[in-house]
Amino acid sequence: MATTLKLILFLLLSLHIFSLVSSHRPHPLDPLTPSEFTLVRNIVHKLYPSLKLNITLQYVGLDEPDKPAILLWLSNPKSKQRPRCVFVIVRLDKQSHEIIVDLATHAILSDKVYNEHGYPLLIYEEQLAAMELPQTYKHFIEFIEKRGLNLSKVVCSTFTIGWFGELKSKRVLKVLCFYVDGTVNLYIVEYYDRFIVPVPKAEGTECRESKLEPPFGPRLNGATLVNPYGPRFKIHRHTISWANWKFHLGFDVQAGPIISLASIYDLEKQKYRQVLYRGFISEMFMPYMDPSEEWYYKSYFDSGEYGFGLSAVSLKHFVDCPTNAVFLDAYFSTNNGTPAKISNAFCIFENHAGNIMWRHTESSIPRKVFTEVRPEVSLVVRMVTTVGNYDYIIDWEFKPNGSIKLGEFYQLENYFLKNIRITNKSHNKFYNYLLLISGVLEVKGVTYTHIDQIKKNVHGTLLSENTISVYHDHFLTYYLDLDVDGKANSFIKKNLETIKVTNPSSPRKSYWTVVSETAKTESDAQIQFGLKQAELVVVNPNKKTNVGNNVGYRLIPRSVAHPLMSYNDYLQIRGAFTNNHVNRKIENKDIVLWYTIGFHHVPCKEDFPMMPTFGVGFELRPNNFFDSNPILKTRPPYIVHLPNCTN
């Protein structure tokens, strides 16, 4: 969606609870402070005084300076900075206004009505209003009572309706209501239209420890990391430095975590070198694979529609993050412009997973056998966002070897079983066009209690009696603005190609070699993985190693999933950014990688009612960026003997 891509270009940075060093001049990427949010609110209300109460602020975020300004500031922090500006989207008379505010002069720099396709993301208050609307809606109340149900046990949630070619789409939500019958796992209890059908057993669907009955699984031990030398990372406002890494951690209501200005210290060159100007998840595309009336439209854009940042949850000490984690809060603007806080939206911790960074045992020289080992420690930045039934664990991991591991991305879900089928077609007021429909299962499958009964394609897996989970995809597109040792970068495909040996005297018949290919145009750089064996490297053609290799960073995929819907499918047209895994945008050679990862989810019993975490992800690894192994001269850790501890 146009808005989606537009919005994510603006970011709101997180304000964390403490700064080790205080400073008066903010980093130009620093987030809006609560007082700045309030200032924005007053300026906007002054702009439309008569309409104060009808205005909703859909988005308030820093209007980020462009890259040259940021780089100038980096090279000379005392250089004159442009005044801090804020990008605001307000809804007013069913229109989306894009307003830019100058915080210094309080001036409105621009106020444009946005007329393109799409709408700003759904803010919390809108969804709450929609969720509560049915309880006040006459026909709905009658409907509930007619069935002898208790209105107080009806809970509703909001769902986007997708797009199917409309030239002018409406700002409309589907609201699905659930009947909560003794379990808060509200996707589980089944109720159907005008007559009762078998209800899936609630047994085994409870997930709250307090409500679980024995037998229990083994209690896995907790452990505390004791590190007498303390964590090595420093947080100064929003800039985090650890080992040889330095980066800025931002927060945006739509994208969630944003990593900016990541650079790594080069021991030989004795300076920090740029790696990643900015990276974040630009969108999450989740189409379902059931063409039936009740399900065909299901295709969510969790970032653009619901907001990864807006849906961020407060992380729990010790279980969401290990004992050595440090937590940071995040702030955002509510619909009326007053700032709100998400406590512990981020955690940052040194990861001691017991891996080895490098090792070698040399035994070729009898009397000179030696072993050198360096255990691995990395730094993890974590945010968890919960969109409906999905929990996404977003990890950014920084390794001393120069690697950035992204999206050790996990998801968990439980399953939709809607329990009231209602249709209502009243129109013409904001949020009044509500299509309250049921989910899929009461339409087909709900009567099935065993696979043998299923004779047709049910587009999913029978997980328990009357419970079918529908096939779907998860595609995440990462925005990766790599600045490898500077802005001007090139995208290189190192194709591995087989060479046949024709010389009959050679015992070899073949070997492979590397044929490098520089992408000249965007289409050159459109790639589907798995089709060809190649290494993908973003290089700086203007910088060389001591023997002349282009310095670069390599993209190492972990799992490969190609979209399986036809390109003319409306869902796929919206999700067209997933057609290729890598899609280069050229901005005066300032390359941005749009990298899509994902997986096709064929649900299985183990995913019911809660799916164990499933990881996909990828790695950005230095490739001739350094002149030699950058961790060769990392000394082994001090031995920490098991201490005497008293709890």
Added chain:
Amino acid sequence: MATTLKLILFLLLSLHIFSLVSSHRPHPLDPLTPSEFTLVRNIVHKLYPSLKLNITLQYVGLDEPDKPAILLWLSNPKSKQRPRCVFVIVRLDKQSHEIIVDLATHAILSDKVYNEHGYPLLIYEEQLAAMELPQTYKHFIEFIEKRGLNLSKVVCSTFTIGWFGELKSKRVLKVLCFYVDGTVNLYIVEYYDRFIVPVPKAEGTECRESKLEPPFGPRLNGATLVNPYGPRFKIHRHTISWANWKFHLGFDVQAGPIISLASIYDLEKQKYRQVLYRGFISEMFMPYMDPSEEWYYKSYFDSGEYGFGLSAVSLKHFVDCPTNAVFLDAYFSTNNGTPAKISNAFCIFENHAGNIMWRHTESSIPRKVFTEVRPEVSLVVRMVTTVGNYDYIIDWEFKPNGSIKLGEFYQLENYFLKNIRITNKSHNKFYNYLLLISGVLEVKGVTYTHIDQIKKNVHGTLLSENTISVYHDHFLTYYLDLDVDGKANSFIKKNLETIKVTNPSSPRKSYWTVVSETAKTESDAQIQFGLKQAELVVVNPNKKTNVGNNVGYRLIPRSVAHPLMSYNDYLQIRGAFTNNHVNRKIENKDIVLWYTIGFHHVPCKEDFPMMPTFGVGFELRPNNFFDSNPILKTRPPYIVHLPNCTN
């Protein structure tokens, strides 16, 4: 090689330093004890009294009972077991004898001369003899003196010669010698035939901390895991039980670690259920991609030629494994049959990497928001084997969710630069046909100091002046005898196929669905990943979930690399087992998966002189094996508060 596949069917299990419980009846898979090794030695020497001194024992391992016998014993440990037998390979008069010994009666059950292609792996003493041979060889000594070199500074290593179509291959080694000039990183110093050429700088190639000069990298903190509740795993002889897992850890001089009888406890069924009868790395294939005279033959089978087990190193506390690790020794037979010990060949530890096992925040019901999180703990079994310049870190990770993650396999290398070119063609005595040749670099590339000087294909990357690293592959084939809830299993491809929606009234144009395909024949089950989107599941067609799904385990690949050599290349003929990623052997429906993973290694500067670890691997994940999420009823850990510790 025939021998390779033959040998790995026999395994020698590790004897660890302590048992929590002592027992008199050994597990039928338990390894040979030192006294059993000695007994074998005496029996073999009695068999060939006159030849005692000319006999070398190339392999001594338990002659494992077949699966029915093991399963019978499992069901009734009191049932009569066949006597313990040992499989021995001895070299005698240039022949390989395969001998089976009955430990109870001391009888020789069989003594066959092995006449097929291939030879047993190289034992330590043979390699040592070959390494020392040049120093006693007249022509070699003259050669060294002629060059004014110091013989005591010459170190030699042994290299297999590959196979290039010979009908009867010789048991021959290439011995490469290096001149150690102030660094033990003996691959680095360069010397060439009859004249001096530029010598690669030794600077930056030292890896011993004691010898490193500042500036140093940041010292990464060590950390101690404090777990007041102690580790949850128990080791009884060679059987390890932890959380819901139970398995047997074996050791073989060729394969290294062998996991047998892995089964998982089903909370609902209240019993252990079989998953993996046996799994290990059956071979490691490493072809180089330089067709030149000096390099064309380089293609190593590190398991079959050098032995992963024989090359296992003693793990160092705290750096190779975290502080909470428990270590186990391994035993093997020397050439004369006396037992030898590898201290700390294995480490076993609970892994607290800070991951999340499952979580959900439910906020749809305003007054009933809840969050449930279960942090992940897993159990890791680790062995490290060093074959020449490669260190392989072999991890088996068991997760409470039923997953087995294999081969979070890392490798590290430094680079060959041979420094003496010698040819010598004397024949006719065991080990006397020595081809002492140089490596690649003095032939081409050695004069290059910058990439711009290179005008032809050098089959590698210029890593530093005069130093080129040659392209090569790493392919590991895993032997995975899955017994999913029993022996009789089937191999199913769940193909994800696009369905076009032809009904014009439907807003959808397409969706994907799952079309399952049961492999009837072995060729049905030959698969190259990446060509088609499919899930691969080993199922037990005789066992169903409560709603009728086949119980199964899914193979989830992580990285995909296809061989790039032509199939008629002798190297690829030997490595033909890598042609397909999955190759099913059918043994009365007792399926064995031969799964090949690997990667093409295009070396880069960061790999010099020591390569940071690089991970490939895969996951075996339950797929409708359980009726529901098996960790749903795992309670959260006790909170462990940061204790007061005194070091």
